[in-house]
Amino acid sequence: MSRYRSGLWPWLLQRVSALLLLFFIVAHLWIEHFMHLGAPITFHSVAVRLLHWTYAGIDYGLLVVVVYHGLNGLRSIILDAALTPRQVRAVTGGLWILGVVTVIFGINVLSPFLWGRPWFIV
Amino acid sequence: MRTQTMQPRPRQAKDAISSYRTGSWAWLLHRITGLLILAYLYFHLIALSSAVWLGGMAAFNRTVASLTTPPFIFADLALFAVILYHALNGIRLMMFDVGWFINRQKVVFWIMMAIGAIILALSSAAMLPLAFR
Numbered sequence: 001m002s003r004y005r006s007g008l009w010p011w012l013l014q015r016v017s018a019l020l021l022l023f024f025i026v027a028h029l030w031i032e033h034f035m036h037l038g039a040p041i042t043f044h045s046v047a048v049r050l051l052h053w054t055y056a057g058i059d060y061g062l063l064v065v066v067v068y069h070g071l072n073g074l075r076s077i078i079l080d081a082a083l084t085p086r087q088v089r090a091v092t093g094g095l096w097i098l099g100v101v102t103v104i105f106g107i108n109v110l111s112p113f114l115w116g117r118p119w120f121i122v
Numbered sequence: 123m124r125t126q127t128m129q130p131r132p133r134q135a136k137d138a139i140s141s142y143r144t145g146s147w148a149w150l151l152h153r154i155t156g157l158l159i160l161a162y163l164y165f166h167l168i169a170l171s172s173a174v175w176l177g178g179m180a181a182f183n184r185t186v187a188s189l190t191t192p193p194f195i196f197a198d199l200a201l202f203a204v205i206l207y208h209a210l211n212g213i214r215l216m217m218f219d220v221g222w223f224i225n226r227q228k229v230v231f232w233i234m235m236a237i238g239a240i241i242l243a244l245s246s247a248a249m250l251p252l253a254f255r
């Protein structure tokens with residue numbers, strides 16, 4: 001079974017991230033969507049809401065945890081194929097790069113709303 | 123010299139395929155829904171960022187307006203159903219990991235699906251009026 005191939009730590013962290021996701025997804029959907037259901041969504045309304053740290057905090061937390069959980073899940077699916085240890089390392093490394101890039105990209109999705117510029121560094 | 127007894131059997135491609143024959147539809151669906159949500163994550167990030175990055179505030183407002191039309195409200199509900207399945211079945215899997223209800227796996231599955239159906243019905247009742255207003 002996939003869980004034993006992925007290694008003990010990835011297996012455990014998949015469960016830990018799943019529990020964190022339960023919290024973040026419920027918070028994201030409830031606080032950010034259902035509580036304002038029907039209210040028009042505009043650039044302005046999003047920027048105003050993000051001034052409250054709960055919104056940005058939930059979104060950034062969800063981003064990091066969902067990227068770990070999703071890509072770690074994808075890794076355990078890939079590892080169901082017959083791979084050499086070298087290929088396993090390549091898959092793990094590739095997914096880590098993809099994950100870091102996704103998180104940096106995701107942080108900057110909110111940058112225009114928070115700082116008025118597309119990237120938080122420039 | 124290598125001893126045969128302690129050597130694990132080398133992994134083969136058919137191991138992956140044979141696991142599909144266990145008849146575990148719940149597991150297969152868990153995998154498919156996980157991949158669907160991962161694909162949605164990238165759609166979500168790219169759709170939201172590209173509008174405002176490329177076209178500014180007005181483009182963002184136009185994109186959001188088109189994403190809140192009836193077809194996308196139905197799509198949101200479908201996505202919600204997919205997430206509900208994955209989350210509730212995930213809770214079920216983790217209960218077995220810590221040894222709860224190991225002998226009641228099917229019952230727990232249908233209890234979870236009933237909970238999911240109730241949550242989906244309530245959220246549809248809240249969201250569908252938006253599609254028909």
Ligand code: HEM
Nearest residue numbers: 003018021022070073074076153156157159160209212213
């Ligand atoms: C809402 C809370 C969630 C819970 C409780 C949850 C639970 C779980 C659990 C327990 C597993 C491990 C299954 C196993 O090893 O047998 C898993 C696997 C997985 N999850 Fe989630 N998950 C959640 C959300 C998500 C999200 C948002 C995504 C997508 C980004 C996702 C993608 C995946 C993938 C791709 C797998 C691997 C499936 C496989 O190995 O067959 N999950 N999930």
